[in-house]
Amino acid sequence: MIHRRQFLRIAAAGCGTMLIAPRLVFANVETDRRFVFIIQRGAADGLDTVVPYADPGYAALRRDFAVDPAAALRLDGTFALHPSLAELGKLYGKGQALFVQAVASPYRDRSHFDGQNVLETGGSNPYQLKDGWLNRLVSLMPRSHDEAIAFAPTVPLALRGKADVTSYAPSALPPAPDDLLMRVGALYESDPQLHPLWSAAMEARGLADDAQARQDPASIGKTAAGFLARDDGPRIAMIETSGWDTHSGQMFRLANQLKALDTLIASLRDNLGDAWAKTTVLVATEFGRTAAVNGTGGTDHGTASSAMVLGGAVKGGRILADWPGLAQGSLYEGRDLAPTLDLDALIAAVAAESLGLDTDLAMRTLFPGRPFNKALHGLVGA
Amino acid sequence: MTTAASQAERLTVAMNRFGLGAKPGDAIPTDAERWLIDQFDRYEPTPPAFERALPGADIADQFSEGRMALRGGDATAKMAARKELRQNGQALYRDEVQMRAHSALDTDTPFVERLVHFWSNHFAVSADKLPVTVLAGACEREAIRPNVLGNFEDMLLAVVRHPAMQLFLDQIRSVGPNSPMAQNSGERRNRRKPGINENLAREIMELHTLGVRTGYTQADVTQFALALTGWNVRGLGAGANAERPGGFAYRPRLHEPGQRDILGKSYADTGEEQAGAVLHDLATHDATAAHIATKLARHFIADEPPAATIRTLAAAYTSSGGDLKAVYAALVAMPEAWAAQPVKFKSPWEWTISSLRGLGFERPDMPIAPLLNQLGQPVWRPGSPAGYDDAAASWAAPDALVRRVEAAQRIVGKAPVELDARQLAPELLPGTLSDLTRREIGRAESGPTALALLLVSPDFQRR
Numbered sequence: 001m002i003h004r005r006q007f008l009r010i011a012a013a014g015c016g017t018m019l020i021a022p023r024l025v026f027a028n029v030e031t032d033r034r035f036v037f038i039i040q041r042g043a044a045d046g047l048d049t050v051v052p053y054a055d056p057g058y059a060a061l062r063r064d065f066a067v068d069p070a071a072a073l074r075l076d077g078t079f080a081l082h083p084s085l086a087e088l089g090k091l092y093g094k095g096q097a098l099f100v101q102a103v104a105s106p107y108r109d110r111s112h113f114d115g116q117n118v119l120e121t122g123g124s125n126p127y128q129l130k131d132g133w134l135n136r137l138v139s140l141m142p143r144s145h146d147e148a149i150a151f152a153p154t155v156p157l158a159l160r161g162k163a164d165v166t167s168y169a170p171s172a173l174p175p176a177p178d179d180l181l182m183r184v185g186a187l188y189e190s191d192p193q194l195h196p197l198w199s200a201a202m203e204a205r206g207l208a209d210d211a212q213a214r215q216d217p218a219s220i221g222k223t224a225a226g227f228l229a230r231d232d233g234p235r236i237a238m239i240e241t242s243g244w245d246t247h248s249g250q251m252f253r254l255a256n257q258l259k260a261l262d263t264l265i266a267s268l269r270d271n272l273g274d275a276w277a278k279t280t281v282l283v284a285t286e287f288g289r290t291a292a293v294n295g296t297g298g299t300d301h302g303t304a305s306s307a308m309v310l311g312g313a314v315k316g317g318r319i320l321a322d323w324p325g326l327a328q329g330s331l332y333e334g335r336d337l338a339p340t341l342d343l344d345a346l347i348a349a350v351a352a353e354s355l356g357l358d359t360d361l362a363m364r365t366l367f368p369g370r371p372f373n374k375a376l377h378g379l380v381g382a
Numbered sequence: 383m384t385t386a387a388s389q390a391e392r393l394t395v396a397m398n399r400f401g402l403g404a405k406p407g408d409a410i411p412t413d414a415e416r417w418l419i420d421q422f423d424r425y426e427p428t429p430p431a432f433e434r435a436l437p438g439a440d441i442a443d444q445f446s447e448g449r450m451a452l453r454g455g456d457a458t459a460k461m462a463a464r465k466e467l468r469q470n471g472q473a474l475y476r477d478e479v480q481m482r483a484h485s486a487l488d489t490d491t492p493f494v495e496r497l498v499h500f501w502s503n504h505f506a507v508s509a510d511k512l513p514v515t516v517l518a519g520a521c522e523r524e525a526i527r528p529n530v531l532g533n534f535e536d537m538l539l540a541v542v543r544h545p546a547m548q549l550f551l552d553q554i555r556s557v558g559p560n561s562p563m564a565q566n567s568g569e570r571r572n573r574r575k576p577g578i579n580e581n582l583a584r585e586i587m588e589l590h591t592l593g594v595r596t597g598y599t600q601a602d603v604t605q606f607a608l609a610l611t612g613w614n615v616r617g618l619g620a621g622a623n624a625e626r627p628g629g630f631a632y633r634p635r636l637h638e639p640g641q642r643d644i645l646g647k648s649y650a651d652t653g654e655e656q657a658g659a660v661l662h663d664l665a666t667h668d669a670t671a672a673h674i675a676t677k678l679a680r681h682f683i684a685d686e687p688p689a690a691t692i693r694t695l696a697a698a699y700t701s702s703g704g705d706l707k708a709v710y711a712a713l714v715a716m717p718e719a720w721a722a723q724p725v726k727f728k729s730p731w732e733w734t735i736s737s738l739r740g741l742g743f744e745r746p747d748m749p750i751a752p753l754l755n756q757l758g759q760p761v762w763r764p765g766s767p768a769g770y771d772d773a774a775a776s777w778a779a780p781d782a783l784v785r786r787v788e789a790a791q792r793i794v795g796k797a798p799v800e801l802d803a804r805q806l807a808p809e810l811l812p813g814t815l816s817d818l819t820r821r822e823i824g825r826a827e828s829g830p831t832a833l834a835l836l837l838v839s840p841d842f843q844r845r
């Protein structure tokens with residue numbers, strides 16, 4: 001009966017904004033430029049984010065679940081932005097947002113965990129590399145006086161590696177007195193695993209005194225901006241978002257997810273103040289979703305998705321895509337949006353241009369053994 | 383690699399690595415290996431800690447009845463009803479977590495109890511949406527606990543058929559595109575075309591049985607998803623009747639007719655049994671044996687377990703036809719499982735439970751669910767069907783260490799004042815307590831500080 005089915009739909013509604021639960025990680029390097037990587041864990045659907053409304057395949061594949069082109073924000077003659085992304089639409093209008101379509105990492109199977117491993121390590125295959133490309137990016141820059149900071153109880157793979165990272169997350173537990181902290185320090189003095197972790201934690205405490213114990217997207221954006229805006233603060237950040245795996249009820253869930261992302265980025269921009277002009281934010285996911293809607297109002301694991309490049313120095317107001325189209329014959333393995341742009345090369349180009357590094361060197365270091373796409377230049381201004 | 387452990391060291395390994403942590407005043411086993419194996423005979427699937435627990439079917443029923451109240455009334459009334467429902471769901475979840483912790487504190491079969499936690503994470507659901515939040519505890523109680531000493535295939539079947547897993551991985555709305563129900567709705571209107579959802583099929587192959595990159599293809603996943611159509615939850619999901627929501631239901635009207643070809647084998651259309659036959663073959667596949675062996679070895683022997691260890695465990699799995707007791711016995715019999723040096727950094731759950739056991743708590747006056755949230759490992763909420771990582775890199779992080787110190791302070795604040803850390807430390811870590819930890823505990827400014835230092839010491843944070 002209909003009321004029984006209602007059970008699930010409302011249930012999904014109740015937790016949409018909670019699912020994103022963003023987590024932050026920071027690293028310090030000597031520069032006045034800022035680079036923020038936002039990962040969308042769970043395979044975000046690019047087709048409902050940067051909507052190819054003019055491609056007749058879109059409405060045919062998504063049927064009743066398609067984003068209404070009348071409600072979406074038109075970007076150009078082919079693409080429109082999901083209506084939840086109003087603030088990103090404003091950035092696009094100011095030339096501060098570049099949207100990328102049909103982009104994918106080298107990973108071609110459909111496991112979240114392997115896909116995230118490839119995206120974060122920068123390897124060609126899962127588990128080929130042990131450390132993360134963001135950590136190797138940190139190693140390309142001169143280090144500043146402070147250690148890096150992770151705003152999460154644990155360090156995500158992209159930032160794991162040789163360069164030091166540390167973590168901070170607001171805690172609801174009563175703080176431990178200095179005496180106890182000092183004694184713990186003595187206890188860990190000769191432990192090769194715990195000693196460096198503890199030293200890093202003690203350094204982060206000084207920086208994070210007034211960070212708010214809030215986990216909503218606006219507060220996370222504000223907290224991140226608070227750190228990045230400081231003269232002596234970190235310059236590289238990673239923000240982890242989750243909840244993008246929309247196998248069912250995608251219309252509602254994705255609207256919530258994108259709204260939270262929009263709020264997070266707007267809060268970052270507003271609270272960065274003048275530093276926004278020197279900031280680049282890159283948003284990407286491990287892979288996309290099936291082109292067609294499935295039997296449960298959702299989409300399953302796919303291949304190519306969309307990505308975003310945002311910031312005061314971004315040469316935006318345009319779409320970067322070699323659009324493969326959504327005709328049946330154009331789909332990858334007959335089911336997914338085909339990848340026509342390499343996400344690795346995009347990341348290398350954006351990171352290098354944002355931080356004033358040589359793009360070839362960045363590509364070799366971040367994504368060893370992967371070919372660079374020379375056409376990707378002029379994405380971010382000096 | 384392995385140093386011959388003394389009797390005291392073997393006790394530490396048995397109680398802390400295999401068990402859930404030593405308790406003060408525990409009867410000291412003389413034969414550590416025997417003590418582990420004997421637990422198989424004493425284990426109770428439903429110990430007294432769970433006497434208040436409701437059957438999953440009742441929970442499903444209660445929460446869908448509650449939802450019906452949302453349908454009537456104006457917007458304000460609806461919002462209030464929704465809020466109440468969410469709060470009731472959270473309260474039920476916290477109660478389930480509390481019962482799980484109580485059981486872990488009470489148990490005199492801590493090795494088997496640890497294995498329950500292990501399998502619950504292997505077959506992870508994530509309490510991110512309300513139906514899973516309220517049913518996650520029931521899934522562990524009803525699908526994992528009764529099968530932890532049985533055959534792997536029985537546990538697999540029980541989990542896949544449990545409403546928590548079906549709801550979590552979207553199985554309940556998956557409909558065969560050529561099933562009677564799809565044909566019917568196609569005639570009625572041209573709008574919503576029912577179809578399959580391949581989420582459950584994929585995660586069974588990737589996470590529960592074969593393991594990722596073991597040779598199955600996208601076509602195998604799709605074929606398996608078609609075979610699974612019709613597997614559903616009573617009173618919920620596509621094509622449900624107005625029956626009382628609850629346990630497993632097979633709905634022939636959703637089932638995709640026809641033969642399925644999976645991993646090079648054909649499965650005749652036997653209705654409900656078609657997916658059962660596939661699950662049987664997956665459970666007994668060599669890749670599954672290797673996958674299960676790897677995860678068990680990672681949990682008990684090393685974050686990166688040696689290949690020979692994995693081979694031995696996989697052989698025990700295969701030769702016993704997936705009899706889990708035989709696999710555990712092979713594990714306990716391995717010399718490398720008894721290395722005296724700790725091999726694992728405890729997860730937040732392991733650390734919390736061992737801390738509470740170590741200080742002698744039976745019914746701690748402290749909610750466990752929020753404590754685990756603060757420590758970064760919400761119970762039954764790993765956020766993904768892969769469950770929580772079982773390696774130090776995921777748990778040993780700067781901020782995580784500070785959180786543990788804060789939590790230790792909180793736990794110690796509720797402990798009996800007469801507890802003396804100097805006596806307790808060698809009792810909890812026989813033969814393995816380091817001189818440094820012993821010295822720092824002795825130097826602490828107060829009794830509670832000494833206890834907190836014991837709980838966060840490198841010795842106690844590892845097993």
